[in-house]
């Protein structure tokens with residue numbers, strides 16, 4: 096996500112900013128104990144469960160599990176884009192951002208990018224003028240049921256046949272993707288004999304085009320602008336600007352697969368549709384949309400390809416499912432897409448269909464259940480295995496609880512502690528009002544918590560690699576954290592947490608970080624506690640090994656030389 100802003104700069108910026116100051120300016124905080132508290136700005140509540148740690152420079156809500164650093168706070172609270180949030184923080188502490196060359200996320204306001212955008216706008220004006228002069232294009236739109244007004248709203252134009260229609264500065268036309276230069280050094284128009292759909296950024300500036308053929312013999316059917324300095328496919332969303340123009344209050348956004356869908360839906364009064372640009376929807380795009388609206392409805396064909404695309408959308412949505420956010424999946428019947436469906440059945444039928452769209456959890460279960468039986472214990476274990484990575488990505492506890500209840504329903508079993516451990520989940524809280532849930536401070540959790548308070552403790556841990564073999568919950572995460580610190584020994588807590596952004600256990604990690612072990616007083620030296628936790632882990636591993644070797648002996652197995660030595664050593668320790 097960091098794109099072209101160097102990570103070292105972001106790390107450094109986060110170390111300079113005080114998150115308490117940033118949040119307090121927007122949501123007044125009160126100090127209680129060692130943390131700052133407020134009623135959570137991300138969910139409705141009467142008593143504060145939103146905590147901000149000045150030490151660790153992050154926030155965590157014990158109610159809705161929302162968490163993050165100063166950057167994510169600005170993104171979620173002020174609805175900023177990633178780069179915008181960085182720019183705001185940089186300005187706040189008075190440093191300049193050293194943008195890297197040749198990558199995405201470049202600022203779009205250099206004089207040269209301004210010229211590119213002007214060039215693209217000129218092309219758009221030209222295409223719109225051409226549309227009026229070409230009956231074949233007008234007829235095509237009519238035949239597709241698109242009115243002049245809708246065509247105008249979306250700036251639809253027409254690139255006439257011929258290779259050299261565009262005029263202007265050649266370099267700008269090439270750099271904006273409108274001209275192609277061949278091996279002989281000759282240039283020609285990229286878009287020919289096509290209906291042209293300008294792709295606009297959030298400010299409504301044309302940054303690229305999509306072109307659709309009107310003669311069925313031509314190909315390819317759809318052609319998009321290439322990536323340029325001002326156009327990054329994975330970040331832009333077709334129709335978002337138009338959607339914001341047409342609506343002040345938006346309940347839900349339909350995400351379709353093409354610009355014709357967006358335009359056709361708008362023609363029939365559904366002005367809340369957008370499209371991705373020929374690629375699977377990215378996490379980045381989903382976040383952008385969720386910052387505009389709480390409910391997303393993904394629209395797909397019901398065929399194999401559609402379900403596959405839907406599954407990718409599901410995977411990319413999971414980490415964005417915070418309080419109040421919903422993702423639904425609409426599968427259109429009988430080879431329809433939104434365009435053809437609304438033409439044939441009208442707005443009401445489409446909205447009715449959308450109303451019955453599959454919820455994310457329904458879709459998740461349908462897909463996973465279709466991959467194998469769940470009547471045998473093995474089948475159920477496999478199911479749980481498949482479910483686990485998706486389950487772990489979800490940051491919202493209430494949704495996780497819902498999924499656990501669904502597991503019980505679909506597998507006709509009662510979740511016991513063992514199965515929960517397999518999933519990596521916790522029993523749904525009996526009393527969700529509890530501010531800080533009762534915690535068992537296992538040595539692993541304690542070690543993680545203390546490391547997050549003071550990463551430099553890692554130096555005391557020694558080599559723990561062999562512990563990976565031990566059957567200790569959470570040990571893998573602990574080892575990953577230690578790895579990160581060994582890689583960068585002076586890393587700060589917030590930078591360390593940042594390394595786990597998007598990690599399957601990110602939510603879990605923030606939760607551990609946000610809790611203070613009850614036995615820990617403000618003045619305590621945490622070093623002995625950390626050493627003790629590590630010792631207990633080593634001991635647990637030794638016990639595990641001893642038990643294993645013992646079992647091998649009991650069952651008549653032979654130990655090799657190395658194992659005998661190990662056995663003696665362990666016996667001695669005991």
Ligand SMILES: [Zn+2]
Nearest residue numbers: 135138156159
């Ligand atoms: Zn909350």
